Amino acid sequence: MTPDFQELAIVANELRGDVLRMLQLAGSGHPGGSLGMTDVFTTLWFGGHLKVDPQNPTWEDRDRFVLSNGHICPILYAILARQDYFPREELWTLRKLGSSLQGHPDFHFTKGVDCCTGSLGNGVSVALGMAMGARAQGKNFRVYAGTSDGESQEGQVWEMASAAAHHKVDNLTLLMDRNGIQIDGFTKDVMDQGDLGAKYKSFGWHVQEVDGHDMMAIHQALNEAKKASGKPQLIVCNTVLGKGVSFMENEPGWHGVTPDEEQLKKALDELGLD
Numbered sequence: 531m532t533p534d535f536q537e538l539a540i541v542a543n544e545l546r547g548d549v550l551r552m553l554q555l556a557g558s559g560h561p562g563g564s565l566g567m568t569d570v571f572t573t574l575w576f577g578g579h580l581k582v583d584p585q586n587p588t589w590e591d592r593d594r595f596v597l598s599n600g601h602i603c604p605i606l607y608a609i610l611a612r613q614d615y616f617p618r619e620e621l622w623t624l625r626k627l628g629s630s631l632q633g634h635p636d637f638h639f640t641k642g643v644d645c646c647t648g649s650l651g652n653g654v655s656v657a658l659g660m661a662m663g664a665r666a667q668g669k670n671f672r673v674y675a676g677t678s679d680g681e682s683q684e685g686q687v688w689e690m691a692s693a694a695a696h697h698k699v700d701n702l703t704l705l706m707d708r709n710g711i712q713i714d715g716f717t718k719d720v721m722d723q724g725d726l727g728a729k730y731k732s733f734g735w736h737v738q739e740v741d742g743h744d745m746m747a748i749h750q751a752l753n754e755a756k757k758a759s760g761k762p763q764l765i766v767c768n769t770v771l772g773k774g775v776s777f778m779e780n781e782p783g784w785h786g787v788t789p790d791e792e793q794l795k796k797a798l799d800e801l802g803l804d
């Protein structure tokens with residue numbers, strides 16, 4: 531099924547608005563990566579790729595989604611609310627004491643979250659375990675995991691990469707946020723990572739690279755990934771940190787700083803939202 535890309539673009543825009551609103555209210559959190567991966571995750575969730583049932587979040591045969599770069603959970607929460615896992619109003623409680631929406635994803639508290647993440651490197655390894663578990667149980671579900679260039683500086687990621695290829699885990703798809711930025715600045719300055727796609731390829735992965743804001747390209751790459759046999763798949767998503775808000779775009783300072791009221795208003799204006 532081909533999604534309506536115009537409709538997806540409207541959804542993505544509104545999700546960006548929710549991300550910004552919840553972060554302004556929280557006063558802490560990570561807008562940069564959240565806005566950067568909005569188009570990729572919108573395509574995954576609303577483009578008909580992820581086999582899930584929001585009415586039955588623990589359905590055993592559902593596809594799993596692990597946000598291994600857990601700090602960008604505002605976009606995951608905005609998506610889960612829009613999918614009706616919980617009321618949208620809960621978004622405004624992000625990071626507050628007693629909220630179901632923690633600063634990093636926690637499946638104990640949040641419906642639709644499959645894995646606790648935040649400690650970089652762990653989530654992709656759990657995702658591999660889930661994918662292998664599916665196979666061991668004779669189940670057909672797929673596992674998708676969000677990861678990032680900054681996370682790829684963790685050694686554990688490369689243990690996952692070699693194990694997944696060795697075991698030919700072809701029900702695992704990683705979506706990598708390749709924005710060239712991590713917590714301390716541009717990745718090329720902190721620790722140059724070169725061609726991350728080529729590295730995964732050398733491990734034996736099926737690798738594709740897309741413009742992370744071209745939803746049609748993302749949709750096609752997700753379809754291609756499903757066809758890959760005997761290999762885990764990586765989609766390197768070239769994104770712009772802070773996409774959609776001019777003063778945030780490609781500015782490392784917006785990795786983990788939230789907008790104040792005035793900045794929120796300006797950002798929502800730019801997105802054409804109230």
Ligand SMILES: Cc1ncc(C[n+]2csc(CCOP(=O)(O)OP(=O)(O)O)c2C)c(N)n1
Nearest residue numbers: 563648649650678679680681711712713785
């Ligand atoms: C094991 C571990 N070490 C350090 C951190 C602190 N940390 C949080 S986000 C981040 C940068 C990750 O890079 P990336 O995901 O590329 O950042 P973004 O593109 O979202 O700005 C770091 C080092 C962490 N969460 N986990």
Ligand SMILES: [Mg+2]
Nearest residue numbers: 679680711712
């Ligand atoms: Mg990054």
